Amino acid sequence: MKSISKCLTCHVEQAQRILDKFISNEEEKWVILESILNDLSKLKYGLKPIDIAEYIYEKLENHLKIDDIYFVEKKKSNEIALKLYDTFKLKINDSSDPLYEAAKLAVAGNLVDFGAMPDSLEILVSKVTELWNEPFSINDFEEFKLALSTSRTLLYLVDNAGEIVFDMLFIDIIKNIFPELHVAVAVKGKPIINDATYNDALQIGLDKLVKIINTGLKTPGISIPKSTDEFRKAFYEYDIVLAKGQGNFEGLSEEKRNNLYYALVSKCEVISNYIGVEKGSKVFMNSKRIRQA
Amino acid sequence: MKSISKCLTCHVEQAQRILDKFISNEEEKWVILESILNDLSKLKYGLKPIDIAEYIYEKLENHLKIDDIYFVEKKKSNEIALKLYDTFKLKINDSSDPLYEAAKLAVAGNLVDFGAMPDSLEILVSKVTELWNEPFSINDFEEFKLALSTSRTLLYLVDNAGEIVFDMLFIDIIKNIFPELHVAVAVKGKPIINDATYNDALQIGLDKLVKIINTGLKTPGISIPKSTDEFRKAFYEYDIVLAKGQGNFEGLSEEKRNNLYYALVSKCEVISNYIGVEKGSKVFMNSKRIRQA
Numbered sequence: 093m094k095s096i097s098k099c100l101t102c103h104v105e106q107a108q109r110i111l112d113k114f115i116s117n118e119e120e121k122w123v124i125l126e127s128i129l130n131d132l133s134k135l136k137y138g139l140k141p142i143d144i145a146e147y148i149y150e151k152l153e154n155h156l157k158i159d160d161i162y163f164v165e166k167k168k169s170n171e172i173a174l175k176l177y178d179t180f181k182l183k184i185n186d187s188s189d190p191l192y193e194a195a196k197l198a199v200a201g202n203l204v205d206f207g208a209m210p211d212s213l214e215i216l217v218s219k220v221t222e223l224w225n226e227p228f229s230i231n232d233f234e235e236f237k238l239a240l241s242t243s244r245t246l247l248y249l250v251d252n253a254g255e256i257v258f259d260m261l262f263i264d265i266i267k268n269i270f271p272e273l274h275v276a277v278a279v280k281g282k283p284i285i286n287d288a289t290y291n292d293a294l295q296i297g298l299d300k301l302v303k304i305i306n307t308g309l310k311t312p313g314i315s316i317p318k319s320t321d322e323f324r325k326a327f328y329e330y331d332i333v334l335a336k337g338q339g340n341f342e343g344l345s346e347e348k349r350n351n352l353y354y355a356l357v358s359k360c361e362v363i364s365n366y367i368g369v370e371k372g373s374k375v376f377m378n379s380k381r382i383r384q385a
Numbered sequence: 386m387k388s389i390s391k392c393l394t395c396h397v398e399q400a401q402r403i404l405d406k407f408i409s410n411e412e413e414k415w416v417i418l419e420s421i422l423n424d425l426s427k428l429k430y431g432l433k434p435i436d437i438a439e440y441i442y443e444k445l446e447n448h449l450k451i452d453d454i455y456f457v458e459k460k461k462s463n464e465i466a467l468k469l470y471d472t473f474k475l476k477i478n479d480s481s482d483p484l485y486e487a488a489k490l491a492v493a494g495n496l497v498d499f500g501a502m503p504d505s506l507e508i509l510v511s512k513v514t515e516l517w518n519e520p521f522s523i524n525d526f527e528e529f530k531l532a533l534s535t536s537r538t539l540l541y542l543v544d545n546a547g548e549i550v551f552d553m554l555f556i557d558i559i560k561n562i563f564p565e566l567h568v569a570v571a572v573k574g575k576p577i578i579n580d581a582t583y584n585d586a587l588q589i590g591l592d593k594l595v596k597i598i599n600t601g602l603k604t605p606g607i608s609i610p611k612s613t614d615e616f617r618k619a620f621y622e623y624d625i626v627l628a629k630g631q632g633n634f635e636g637l638s639e640e641k642r643n644n645l646y647y648a649l650v651s652k653c654e655v656i657s658n659y660i661g662v663e664k665g666s667k668v669f670m671n672s673k674r675i676r677q678a
């Protein structure tokens with residue numbers, strides 16, 4: 093999907109938040125933001141939002157001399173979510189449909205996104221708990237469940253730190269119900285915004301549950317051409333692919349493979365209008381819906 | 386007062402809102418916003434926010450070939466506020482302190498600001514009514530009242546369309562209580578954002594109540610060096626000056642004259658931090674407070 097002018101404005105706002113986080117001197121902030129505005133002013137129409145992000149975050153990292161802007165927040169997101177793990181697992185297992193409850197939580201967890209959401213970590217986590225009970229605005233979950241029952245392999249593309257703890261819980265439930273299913277999780281190759289990397293998977297112990305595949309990417313979403321051979325092979329060979337979050341959706345929205353599902357919270361107008369849902373909606377959909385659109 | 390990086394981001398957001406208002410083609414929006422980002426990226430640190438606004442709004446007007454971006458909204462703001470005039474006047478005259486009630490309403494009216502506020506006109510007007518009862522966070526009103534009782538002339542610098550109807554009501558009450566006081570109202574010379582011009586004064590009949598002075602300005606705030614001789618003369622010769630709104634405050638914040646009062650709603654972090662109040666506060670203060678700060 094193509095970026096629109098709002099994506100430029102959104103990246104200015106993201107840059108502002110990051111400068112406010114790391115720099116106190118106003119003149120220094122001004123000079124860096126001026127340079128970011130100049131970088132943005134050169135971008136051609138037709139780029140994906142994740143391409144703008146990759147470009148601008150690299151510029152910000154160079155200005156700030158920091159290679160992992162949300163390092164602290166990612167670690168803390170994982171810790172906060174891990175504290176909730178056992179309680180949430182009990183709640184899910186006590187429910188009438190644990191698989192569906194776990195899916196709804198995993199999608200609500202997609203709110204923990206420092207690119208799209210200006211809120212503090214604490215507020216985001218409380219919003220996740222609120223959003224958990226909301227139904228999916230687009231709901232192909234039954235179809236996904238059927239696919240799980242008839243498939244051998246599932247490739248699960250995670251999105252953000254913190255959120256991956258809820259993904260792990262969902263995967264744990266999936267593996268209990270479909271013990272024969274082989275599940276692999278794909279993570280980003282390098283730090284970008286608060287996207288989950290191999291280190292996040294290790295921190296929460298996800299590597300003990302499933303195989304971790306490194307996409308090698310520094311884009312905040314999957315870009316097949318830029319990804320590792322291992323990931324590209326898995327993407328086309330696994331029976332089912334579940335892609336979490338806006339960035340992975342943006343990157344894959346033109347992909348043609350079958351049994352590709354998107355699970356996300358639609359956090360910005362651009363994605364919401366593209367998918368055709370209200371901003372803030374929980375979506376669990378087969379990619380066919382977009383290809384047909 | 387100097388702009389900070391947030392002022393650049395704020396002007397990108399203002400440009401985005403204006404492009405969304407006038408242009409439907411996404412690629413066209415992209416190209417214009419890219420050009421605006423490039424213009425902003427060349428601005429030197431040290432400018433006042435109102436100078437950035439004057440510069441960027443002129444660029445937007447050229448791109449859009451429109452010389453009065455909020456023409457419709459200004460007219461409508463005045464109409465909506467005029468419908469409330471008589472009811473509000475009754476309420477004020479029934480109160481224990483009409484002058485103070487009218488001042489509180491006139492300051493609440495400063496919310497009708499399309500530069501700082503992203504809300505629709507309807508929402509803004511309902512917010513004005515809510516904010517009316519809030520006290521002033523900085524309150525030099527008794528001092529201002531005393532000054533009125535011992536002065537011959539008051540120069541009232543209005544800010545926005547719609548808001549000026551509540552200014553007119555305040556001025557009407559002032560003139561009833563101090564019939565000997567000569568009052569003049571200064572308006573912007575050319576359309577800028579939704580600042581009140583001579584046409585707005587005519588539309589609401591303010592010219593029948595007081596003398597209207599044209600500042601000649603197209604900045605969304607008073608800039609003494611750029612203003613007309615008539616205004617500059619009045620500014621220094623009138624006994625009391627009351628400046629409404631953030632823009633007029635920005636423009637005059639270094640001015641030294643006595644009996645200069647600022648009355649505004651602090652709508653952005655930059656102004657709020659500069660004045661030292663919470664965002665959203667109503668302020669009625671003597672300029673000495675800022676000079677001493």
